[in-house]
Amino acid sequence: MNQPQPNNPLHGVTLKAMLEYLVADYGWERLEQRINMHCFNYEPSINSSLKFLRKTEWARVKVERLYLNSISYAERKEKNAASDVSSNASLVDALEADKLCVPTRLKKNSSEAVLQDADLRIQYGWKWPSR
Numbered sequence: 001m002n003q004p005q006p007n008n009p010l011h012g013v014t015l016k017a018m019l020e021y022l023v024a025d026y027g028w029e030r031l032e033q034r035i036n037m038h039c040f041n042y043e044p045s046i047n048s049s050l051k052f053l054r055k056t057e058w059a060r061v062k063v064e065r066l067y068l069n070s071i072s073y074a075e076r077k078e079k080n081a082a083s084d085v086s087s088n089a090s091l092v093d094a095l096e097a098d099k100l101c102v103p104t105r106l107k108k109n110s111s112e113a114v115l116q117d118a119d120l121r122i123q124y125g126w127k128w129p130s131r
Contacts, residue, residue, distance in 0.1 A: 009071070032044075039053075039059075
């Protein structure tokens with residue numbers, strides 16, 4: 001009965017935890033706008049909403065789907081922020097350690113970009129990366 005469920009993102013997450021997360025993330029008004037249910041609009045509370053969601057399958061499915069979308073969006077947002085920070089940090093480290101020349105533009109035929117890159121190399125003592 002207690003089989004591992006690695007592909008089930010809802011495994012171990014209670015309905016109450018999902019609802020509390022959604023209320024904290026969206027608030028009752030936005031939650032009612034996202035999922036049109038009377039229990040989120042008229043005198044909303046965690047307990048009354050839980051009673052309704054436990055009795056009504058279609059409502060629970062909508063809440064679970066919104067929870068999964070919210071969690072996956074939050075995880076993607078965190079991963080992107082972490083990768084941006086790490087990539088920026090590694091770029092700054094490379095620039096400070098080796099003083100690599102970073103092209104200001106990627107257009108190959110632009111003489112202005114070449115001149116700007118040459119000016120930057122002279123000004124900051126940058127060198128082209130070795131291949």
